[in-house]
Amino acid sequence: MKKALVIGGGAAGCTAAHQLMLQGSWDVTLVEGSSFLGAGVRTFWYGGHPYTFGPRHFLTQNKRVYDYMNAICPLRSCADHQFITYVERDNAFYNYPIHEDDISQMPDNDLIAAERKAAVGVANAKNLEEYWIGSVGQRLYDKVIDKYNKKMWLVDDNKRIDTFNWSPKGVTIKSGPRAAWNTAMSAYPYAPDGYNRFFDVTVEDVNVLLNTRIKRFDIQNRTVWIKDEKLSYDIIINTISPDELFEQCYGELAYIGRDFHKIVFPTENVFPEHVYFLYYANDEKFTRLVEYKKLTHHKSPTTLVGMEIPSLNGKHYPLPFLSEQELARKYFDLMPDNVYSIGRAGSYRYGLDIDDCIEQAMIMAQQVKEGGRDYPVPMEIWRV
Ligand SMILES: Cc1cc2nc3c(=O)[nH]c(=O)nc-3n(C[C@H](O)[C@H](O)[C@H](O)COP(=O)(O)OP(=O)(O)OC[C@H]3O[C@@H](n4cnc5c(N)ncnc54)[C@H](O)[C@@H]3O)c2cc1C
Known part of the structure; x- marks a missing residue:
């Protein structure tokens, strides 16, 4: 049997290990630095409430990915989900992404309409700020985008955000029925422990080494040191930050992390019906609140809200x-043949969500079977 090493036991690593095992010709070892698989997607409990680190809502356009997750962790539809954003200067909550109906209710809607009409377009936009102002004008950008993105990326100038998924047509403000906003399948596992079964089933026949952080690599020879033992593999699937594989020889890749707070409220629910996430677009330090019951359907007279604060803790973004x-x-x-790098950090791409990590791992396994390779696995997905 050929030997495969998977580095990292999150959604990308566990799916990669599973997909290779399904081919029947691989002896797969997965190493995970922490004491559990799943990373932030794993469900834990606080005050009896199940929660993950941030929402981990399953949203996908890909039926194959949906069916794969659904077969392992049966999924409940969350098609009713709404996200809203609080704009302090209007003291109002608006839909997120912004909808034409919200704009028409803003106190300065006439000025916004005039700015939108005069907007110069995005043909010459070089960064997030120019893209938004060129699309919708200064006011709407100031209200909803400016402060949110500065705190999200810990920058004092959104001109630093110079590569993201921008459309040549500019920002599209949605209109019409809310249901048409998002064509993706929206779901969350029925099980009280969320996706945890996924991280058991996918590695059932895999040699899993927990609490094992690889620190020494000779990637050119597909060799690593695991607990001081030098081991070589036929293929390596990496899901951690690619600079770590090369002793950061060109310098360290930067990430934004998260501080995460859990708050129990003494009421059955705190968010309005159908609202799963609240975004905050002002000076407060936090970016997003999530009421977990909306996703988990946990029954309790109290409710748990998670609060995310951008920080330098962790390589999340x-x-x-x-x-x-x-x-x-x-x-x-620098990566030689038969070394693949997938997943959010492994591809160094913000916007790679759970479904994208699964899809990448599936594409990787197909490439392994066919003897191909591409870096990172080809999926151009950028969202800001
Ligand atoms: C706060 C937050 C909320 C999110 N919410 C959603 C959401 O609602 N919906 C959605 O689809 N996506 C969401 N995402 C994104 C999605 O969950 C992630 O993109 C995805 O889970 C990443 O999986 P991964 O396997 O690429 O990486 P990770 O899950 O980060 O896994 C990498 C693993 O590698 C391990 N590791 C690191 N270094 C080493 C080493 N040297 N040796 C061994 N192991 C190592 C880590 O411990 C970790 O377990 C969210 C992300 C964040 C940060």
Whole structure:
């Protein structure tokens, strides 16, 4: 049997291990630095309430990915989900993404309408700020986008955000029925422990080493040191930050992390019906609140809300800066044949969600079978 090493036991790593095992010709070892699989997608409990680190809502356009997750962790539809954003200067909650109906209710809607009419477009936009102002004008940008993105990326100028999924048509403000906003399948596992079964089933026949952080690599020879033992593999699937595989020889890749707080409220629910997430677009330090019951349907006279505060703790968000993307590319270029790098950190791409990590792992396994390779696995998904 050929030997495969998977580095990291999150959604990407566990799916990769599973997909290789399904081929029947691989002896797969998965190493995970922490004491559990799943990373932030794993369900834990606080005050009896199940929660994950941030929402981990399953949203996908890909039926194959949906069916794969649904077969392992049966999914309940969350098609009713709504996200709203609080704008302090209007003292109002608006739909997020912004909807035409919200704009028409804003106190300065006439000025916004005039600015939108005069907007110069995005043909010459070089960064997030120019893109938004060129699309919708200064006021709407100031209200909803400016402060949110500065705190999200810990920058004092949104001009630093110079690579993201921008459309040549500019920002589209949705209109019409809310249900048409999002064509993705929206779901969450029925099980009280969320996705945990996924991280058991996918590695059933895999040699899993927990509490094992690889620190020494000789990637050119597909060799690593695991607990001081030098081991070589036929293929390596990496899901951690690519700079770590090369002793950060070109410099360290930057990430934004998260501080996470759990708050129990003494009422059955705190958010309005159908509202799963609240975004905050002002000076408060937090970006997003999530009421977990909306996802989990947990029954309790109290309710649990999670609060996310951007920080430098953890490698959760690769930066949408061209300079960092180019640095990541230099590391991808160092990777030899039969070394794949997938997942959010492994691809160094913000916007890679659970479904995207699964899809990437499936594409990777197909490439392994066919003897191909591409870095990162080709999926151009950028969202800011
Ligand atoms: C706060 C937050 C909320 C999110 N909410 C959603 C959401 O609602 N819906 C959605 O679809 N997506 C969401 N995402 C994104 C999605 O969950 C992630 O993109 C996805 O789970 C990443 O999986 P991964 O396997 O690429 O990486 P990870 O889950 O980060 O897994 C990498 C693993 O590698 C391990 N590791 C690191 N270094 C080493 C080492 N040297 N040796 C061994 N192991 C190591 C880590 O411990 C970790 O377990 C969210 C992300 C965040 C940060």
